[in-house]
Amino acid sequence: EAGVAQSPRYKIIEKRQSVAFWCNPISGHATLYWYQQILGQGPKLLIQFQNNGVVDDSQLPKDRFSAERLKGVDSTLKIQPAKLEDSAVYLCASSLWRTETQYFGPGTRLLVL
Amino acid sequence: QKEVEQDPGPLSVPEGAIVSLNCTYSNSAFQYFMWYRQYSRKGPELLMYTYSSGNKEDGRFTAQVDKSSKYISLFIRDSQPSDSATYLCAMSNTDKLIFGTGTRLQVFP
Numbered sequence: 372e373a374g375v376a377q378s379p380r381y382k383i384i385e386k387r388q389s390v391a392f393w394c395n396p397i398s399g400h401a402t403l404y405w406y407q408q409i410l411g412q413g414p415k416l417l418i419q420f421q422n423n424g425v426v427d428d429s430q431l432p433k434d435r436f437s438a439e440r441l442k443g444v445d446s447t448l449k450i451q452p453a454k455l456e457d458s459a460v461y462l463c464a465s466s467l468w469r470t471e472t473q474y475f476g477p478g479t480r481l482l483v484l
Numbered sequence: 485q486k487e488v489e490q491d492p493g494p495l496s497v498p499e500g501a502i503v504s505l506n507c508t509y510s511n512s513a514f515q516y517f518m519w520y521r522q523y524s525r526k527g528p529e530l531l532m533y534t535y536s537s538g539n540k541e542d543g544r545f546t547a548q549v550d551k552s553s554k555y556i557s558l559f560i561r562d563s564q565p566s567d568s569a570t571y572l573c574a575m576s577n578t579d580k581l582i583f584g585t586g587t588r589l590q591v592f593p
Contacts, residue, residue, distance in 0.1 A: 413572050413583030469579040475527030
């Protein structure tokens with residue numbers, strides 16, 4: 372079974388630029404999560420999708436972050452404009468259903484200069 | 485006070501040692517308790533999953549939950565250099581996971 376795929380793996384941008392991350396969850400998984408993991412901290416949930424609907428985006432900085440999950444499969448997370456404090460690893464995870472085990476992708480490392 | 489507290493380490497032990505990793509939490513509503521292992525430049529992977537209080541054993545790993553003390557532990561027996569990683573505790577009362585900061589473990593030969 373293929374795992375959660377993410378791209379790109381690394382991204383370096385300057386502040387005020389925009390960036391987008393892509394996630395392909397495990398086939399058949401209805402729930403998809405985006406986490407932000409700042410160096411030395413645990414992952415923090417940004418947004419959770421159930422199929423293509425948003426379940427929880429309470430910790431998403433909506434003035435600069437946006438996310439979508441088209442057709443209930445792939446998802447993109449966008450930051451526009453980026454700030455220095457957005458430097459982090461962005462992890463995508465998926466689960467069969469909301470209360471099932473979450474499987475994580477390798478993450479995208481973002482460095483904002 | 486953070487909802488989940490975890491000593492960041494690093495913890496350095498010799499091969500074969502018994503390792504004890506711990507987390508405390510403040511939200512008494514948490515029912516699901518997990519330990520994830522995260523290798524450098526990789527995503528977290530689930531190691532152990534426990535519902536409510538009690539012990540769970542899987543090979544060299546034992547997870548303990550003490551809800552009365554709001555304290556969870558992960559024990560690793562006969563530690564190996566391949567166990568060197570960051571160990572994250574996570575817990576929830578629904579489907580939203582709250583993670584600790586992670587403890588970095590180094591097992592040297």
